[in-house]
Amino acid sequence: MPPLPPEAPPFPGERPSPRIRRGDVRAALLALLHEGPQNGYQMIQGIEERSRGVWRPSPGSVYPALQQLEDEGLVAGDESGGSRTYRLTDQGRGSAARHAEEAPWEEVARTIPDDHHxxxxxxxxxxxxxxxxxxxxxxxxxxxxxxxxxxxxxxxxxxxxxx
Missing domain, CATH: 1.20.5 (Single alpha-helices involved in coiled-coils or other helix-helix interfaces)
Incomplete structure (x- = not known):
């Protein structure tokens, strides 16, 4: 995947916000679930940790993406203890394995200068x-x-x- 071009700051002296592309949430969720079952909150935390605090997706972007992945048969959700834990299906494991090296958090983290991490x-x-x-x-x-x-x-x- 080619590096993202730097975004021009909206105002003189203002630093750019992290750049998240369409599909990055989906790719990140598949990559995390490739490591093992997790609930949505754990995945949000995992993305934030792996992006060194630059990217913390909102529940409003994570849960619809999980629902779409579930509708596509790539993940399955299980209720336990008041929390829904997601895991990859066989089809999802194949898709996640093919794209395991494309997890987007490093690319998103690179859109912010190191001194701001x-x-x-x-x-x-x-x-x-x-x-x-x-x-x-x-x-x-x-x-x-x-x-x-x-x-x-x-x-x-x-x-x-x-x-």
């Missing part, structure tokens, strides 16, 4: 912590987090103003 990964980890805080934090924890977020926002703008 760590920053994106840190942002993803912060987002995960924020989600936990919103779901489980008490009033004191939420108040402390608000102060921290306001200070962090101010500090980021100070960094940008240093030119």
């Amino acid at each position: 760590e920053l994106r990964l840190l942002w993803a980890q912060l987002n995960e912590a924020f989600g936990h805080l919103v779901r489980t934090g008490d009033d004191r924890q939420l108040a402390e987090a608000k102060k921290l977020i306001k200070q962090t926002r101010k500090s980021v703008f100070q960094i940008l103003a240093e030119d």
Whole structure:
């Protein structure tokens, strides 16, 4: 597969977003299932890990793709413990094996400059912590987090103003 051309930033100085092509979600799901059965959430995490935090597909793109793969007879879903686990069918194993070297996460990751990978990964980890805080934090924890977020926002703008 030829490398993707770099995308021009929409505004001067703005960095490009990761470039995901049509069919990349499908190819990534088949590649992950080639390694073994997984549920949708595990596949989303797997794509994010393999792309070094650059690409985290939404459930709104993953689950319809899984449904299409199931309709095509390439994957089968099994309910267990309130979660649906997907596995390749015989037909799906053949298709996944033929395309095993074409898993798109590396190509997507290359669309972002290397110096931004760590920053994106840190942002993803912060987002995960924020989600936990919103779901489980008490009033004191939420108040402390608000102060921290306001200070962090101010500090980021100070960094940008240093030119």
